[in-house]
Structures are given as structure tokens and as C-alpha cells.
Amino acid sequence: MNLNIREIEYILTIMEEGSITKASQKLFIAQPSLSQVLKRVENELGVTLFTRVKNRLKLTPEGEVFIDAGQRIMKVIGELDQNFSGLSTAQSGRLVVGVPYLLGTLIATEIIPVYRERFPQIELQLVESSSTELEQLLMDGAVDISVMPLPFKFNDFPYHLFLKSRMVLLTSRDNEIAEGAYRKTPGDRFPYMDITQLNNAPFIIGHPGQRIRTINETIFKKARITPNIVMTSRNQETIKRMVANGIGYTFIPEHYLEIFGSFDYLDCYYLEPEVDYQWKVVTAYYDETHLPTAMQNFLDIMDEYYRTHFADPVFTERG
Template sequence: MELRQLQYVIQIAKDKNFSRAAEKLHIAQPSLSQQLTKLEKELGVLLFRRTTNSVELTHAGEAFVRRAQTILDTVEQLKQEMDDMALMRRGRLVVGSLPITGSQILPLVLPVFGGQYPQIEITLIEDTSSRLEQLTASGETDLSLLTLPLQEPSLAWEPLIEEEICLAVPLGHPLAGRTSPVPMRELAEEPFIVLKKGQGFRQITYNLCEQAGFSPRVVFESSNIETVQSLVAGGMGIAFVPKMLTRPQESEFAPAYLRLTEPEASRTLVIASRKGRYLSKAAEAFIETMKTTVARYYSL
């Protein structure tokens, strides 16, 4: 039995026609028929019922196709694993990222990774949390930088960093000069500025408020955390902001930032990939580079 014979049987089963299968396999139809007959004799069973108009799998053929597909998938994965050393010298990774979070982390990570693996091309996709989860689940990105909680059950993840979430208030707000952490329950009547639906940090805001026993009174929504902070600085409401995205206090458009408590507020940045997907050595190297670089630069 040869691997090519497994491929022949699978193709015939898909097309249910010897001529179409032979065309796709780039072999002559008589050669395909001969190979099938040879295989059936070796196995001692018929794999197909042949009529003048159709080709149908027998019960034995159905079992054979299932096993053959598993074998070919395993062989393909083996080839990919064995090619890993070559991929480290020449390859491509597609990395998904939240736009603002990525702008803080990827400029630190990409130069380090590029210096170690100059022949690996990185393609960056920036999108909303929900869209990135879909792209990662479908295999359109190899890895994605996301925040918990993830909504897509087919994703696996490993933590990158636990980051504090700050409360942003206008400089003229009664809380602005406070030095002690602010209990969440004190914010129940405050006007909130939040990100629009599809953004993972929006759900974090709602979750924190719900844990404190209230729903946020939303007065503005934006697709950009920088716009959210500008609206806060302009006196339009309050907002939660990841610590790494806070603005320098000397900035003209910086709100006041306070710590939160009861519950303490944080978010978990993770590196997500599709469950069961083989990660190349290049992908594993990128994950390790991201972990070590982020640990070096951020102590949140």
C-alpha cells in the first residue's frame, strides 16, 4: 500500500467519478483504475461499487477513506514539523492584534524578533476583539494578542501579562485629587464613556461594574480608547483605561488617573491560537520573544 493510493481513493470518493478524479490527480484514467484494482486485490475487499453512471463507496470503502484521511493528515503534519528548521530561516507568521494595545507592545517585540529571525515575514492584522477571535478560530491568523474573557470556545490561550486598570476622571472631578484607591461602588451614579460593541475592553468595563452591583450609565461610546480619554479630559464623563495606555500627566489632554478597589481592577492580555492547531517553531519563538520582551518592559 502506498500513500499515493490513499490519495487516489479519497479523490475518487470525493468526485464519484474516475474521469474527474484522474484529471485532478493529473494521471490517466486507466492508470487510476489499475491502481485501485491493485489496492483492492491487496486488501481483499472492494472499496467502490461501480456502475455505468456512478461510483459509490462500499462499507469497507467508507472505513478506508476515514482511516486514509487521518493518515494523510498525520503525514502532512509530520512534514510541517520536519520543515520547522527551514521555516525558522524562511517563513511567514500572521499575527492579529488589538490596534491600541498592539501599538504599545508590538513596537517592542517586532525589532527583537526581527533581529533574531530576519527571514521570517510578519503580517499584522489589526481589528476588534470579536473579529480577531473569528480570524484566529478560522486559521486566518496564526496568533492573536487579545484580552480575557474570550468568547470563541475553539481558541486556546496562554497569559502574557496581568495589567492594572485605572479610573480616568476629568481634572475638575471631585475624585481627581484623591490619593487612596476608589471603591467601585462609588461610581454607580457616574456617567461612563465606553468603547463600542465588539471591543473586548467594553466587556471588561461592564463586568467590573456588574461585580460592584450596578450597570454603567453610558453617555458616550467610541471605537478608540484615545478618543475615550480625550472625552474624559474634556469633562464628558469617566472611563476605565488600561495602565499601559494612560497618558503622561504633563499632557494637555490627560485626565486624572486613580486606582480602583473592591474589586481590584485588572485585565489579562493573552496570546491566542486555534485549539489543536500545530504551532510552528517560528510561532513558538514569536510567543517566547513576546513574553520575555513584555516582562522586560512592563512591570504592571
């Protein structure tokens, strides 16, 4: 069977109007042309679709079967067109966003309310996991977007920069190194610390494979120190509490201070540029050649947040 959607539409219109003349007027095509369409469809199917009764066309039993199927086909086509239209205008669809455990609260409070207000018909699902697992989920297509810190472990995904921050040394208030702190500029939020003097000092860091651990190890290497790793944990809140109890030190992004909440019982120190690490969190996706509207709109909102908090208003870093 070789029929097209327009031919089905023409036959349905003939049925509705009861004559080829009226149908041709409604469809704005010549009557002989419409007659040829009807003849071609009947020849293709090997049946007669209409008989003439008192100057009006009447469906044959075969014609009734055709009309029933044709109406169902046009309904499906209409629904398909509506769905694609909704997706292209972000009025419908589903978006799965992967976020690291620690940044879930930030995304939930700063990004999702804006997205839901602008695009309430989009079903938005959050998947919280570790950065390594989020990268794997992105490669597997289980999430559409992953918010995760650089560097990538498995693949160089296209991305938009979401957060960036310098690192800070976190210590308890009663620590042995406080007397070595110094200020470089009166307006600095925190004093500086020469961490090259912390060889064999106690540190609490993340588990192997975690991005935050990789960053800590990079700083150790740049400072040419060998830390005494007294404890590891996947949970940054746990690490913060251990530091507060004087068990050891750790490095965290300065932006985490806002995410964690109060740091009144901890001391923070900036690092010299030669040993510092610029922490970057990006919004990564798999294929930059095809960005559904719902995904593009989410990226736009993430870009707005970055420009507002971290970047020149006319520039957004993309990778």
C-alpha cells in the same frame, strides 16, 4: 507505475558514471544488487533504459525521457527538503499575527524588531482588527496567532500571557470626585477612589462586544452601580479625549497609560480589590499540538517580554 525515490537516484547515478560497476562503488552497494534495481525498473516501465556501447552504458530514447523526468523529480525533492529544513529552523516561512488596534504600536515597537533581528528570513504580516474579529480570524485560520485581551468570546484557545494590569478610573483634572480620593500606601503611583459612590455618574465606554466594554460592565456590576452612559466609542484615544474634556469617566488598564502617552491633563485612581478587574492580554493560537518553529519563536519572544515586565522570571502563565 510503482517506483521509489531511491530507485530513481540509482538510475541517475548509473547514467552519470556510465557503468553499473562505478555506480555501485559510488553508491556503496553491491554490483549485483544495483543490476537487480535496474532490471526491476525496466520491467516496471516495460522499456530498456540503457544499451552497451564500447564497454559503456548509453541511454536509449526511453532512457533519456526517464533521466529528464528523474532529474526534475529529484530537483523538486531537493527544494521540498530545503523548504522544510528552513521552516524547522525558522530560516524561511510566513507568520500572520493578529493584533488589536490599540496594541499594534506596542507590538510593532517592542516585539517585531526583536523577531526580525533574530529571524530575518521570516515574512511577518500584521493584521489589525477588533478583539472579536481577531478571535474569528484565528478560528478561521486567517491568522496564525492573535494577541487579544481575555475573556475569549467564542472559543477557549491555548494561550501565553503577554500583559497584565490592574484597572484605573480615568477622570479629567477638574472633576467633582477628586476630594474623595485617598492613599493607602505612600509609594502608590495613584490614590484610590471608592467607586461605589459613583452610581449614576457619567461614563464613556466602548461599543457592545468590545473587550474593554465588557470589563467596564464587569466593574459596574462588582461595584453595584448603574452608570449614566453618556457616550460610546470604539476608539480609546477618543474616549480619553472626551474624559479630558470633563464629559465623563472611564476605566482603562493601567498599562494603557504607557501606550497612550502623556496623561498630565488627566487624573487616575486605583480601585479597591473587591471591585477591581485584572486585565490580561494573551497571545492565543489554535492548536497547541502543532506549533511551527516560526510561531514558537514568536511566542518565546512574547514570553520574554512578559517575564521582563510582569512576571516572576521562572514563570509564564499559559492557558
